[in-house]
Amino acid sequence: DQLDAKADEIAALMRRIPGGADVQLRSPPGTAGVDIRLRLDRLAAYGLQPAAVLDAVQAAYEGKVVGKGYVGNRIFELAVILPPDWRQDPDDVGQLPLRAAEGEVLTLDQVADIRAGEGRYNVLHRGSRRVQSITAGVAGRDLASFMAELKRRTLAEITFPTDTYPEFTGAAIEQAKARNELILHALLAGAGVLLLIYIAIGDLRHTLLTLVNLPFSLVGGVLAALLSGGILSVGSLVGFVTLFGITVRNAIMLISHYRHLVEIDGKPWNLATAVQGAQERLPSILMTALVTALAMLPIAVNSDNPGREIMGPMAAIIVGGLFSSTVLNLLLLPAMLLRFGHFAGK
Missing domain, CATH: 3.30.300 (GMP Synthetase; Chain A, domain 3)
Structure with missing residues (x-):
């Protein structure tokens, strides 16, 4: 039709x-099939019921459980069914044996019209x-x-x-819906995180400079996504969200240490202080990135294995983004803070 x-x-x-x-x-x-039409007059002559004939056909071609077997403490169901070779040839359908009411054995083609057809x-x-x-x-x-x-x-x-x-x-539509929902929730969470960063730092300029660190992580994450197939899946988006959180944390640690050097230790805000702060924060930032990358590396390497369709892309993006964000965080962010940041002693 x-x-x-x-x-x-x-x-x-x-x-x-x-x-x-x-x-x-x-x-x-147009699926090939076998049309079986029971002849009620023949069934009545042999004392057969239509339901009994249909049960025999179903047991022969689909199987029927007739009992249970016990082996030790294990129970197995026992089923009867025709051998596979007999179930493949439509001509053998008519030779299916039936037992009449008086014990006489007859075949299905004696009580039914059987012909091949399509349906x-x-x-x-x-x-x-x-x-x-x-x-x-x-x-x-x-x-x-x-x-x-x-x-x-x-x-x-x-x-x-x-x-x-x-x-x-299908799967593509569901993935698109999940991706859109994840992006929306990430934006809402990002707005809340931005507010918390501003409360923690207390300076709008430094808050914006913290967000500048996000493209640093994006560089490595995008390269990792391209090397792993260039597919932006739900797992990839989860990886980017996780990566942005780690990157912002490292930036906050660096800015907080600069504030401590200037406001508590009384150092002037100049190139020497910027270099000192980066050097002193190098071990903590580097260890955070190294431990996270080593934990994610086995998952990223074997991301093609079944069952890792979400974890694989997520781990690859985290590893690639941590590499770029750690390097650029310790090199470019101090220079940007030295040029645009402002730290004043109390």
Whole structure:
């Protein structure tokens, strides 16, 4: 019908899109099958009930549990089913033995008309409306770009009648929703963190200079994402959020130490003080980055293993971002604070 025709067009389009693999219709039309129509007059002549015949067919081709077996303290279900070779040939269906009421053994083709045919093994519905689902895997490219191209080409190349419309669902859509929610929550959390940083530092200029450190970590994180495949997944976003938190912490530690040197120790704010503060904060900042990177490195190296689809990209971005942020934090941030910062003794 019309729904199946449009589903075939979409399936053909998905096969032409680069990266589309294993495209299938969940309810394909024209599926080969065997049509068994019981003859009630023959059943009555042999004293058979239709339900008994159907139970025999189901047990022969789907299997039926008939008892339980015990081996020590373990229990096993015992089932009967025809051998695989007998279940593959449609001509053998008619030779299925049945036992009549008087004990006579007869075959299925004696009480039923059996013929090969085509049909649909299931009919999909949702909300009292018929649906047809096309599934596919993606190989050699990321889900987001494949889904974007599929949407664009489907709406541009296929014309749908007024009572039929496409709906795109699956892992790519769920990942996009999760990514958007994570970005929104990260922005809200970032606003709260910014307020807390301002309260802790007490100076708007130094607060803004702390945020300048974020691009330092972004450099290494982006490079790590490109080297690991260039796919921005939910795990990658979690890695960036974690990385930004560590980077801001290191910047706050450095600025707080500069304030201590100037306001408590009474040192003038000049190049010598900037170098001294960076040198004294080098061990703590370096150890924080080193311990975190060593913990994440095994996960980042084996990120292609199954089960690490989220942890792998997250760990790779944290490792790459920590490297760039630590180096630039100790080199560029003191110079920027020396040029734009202001520390005054009490």
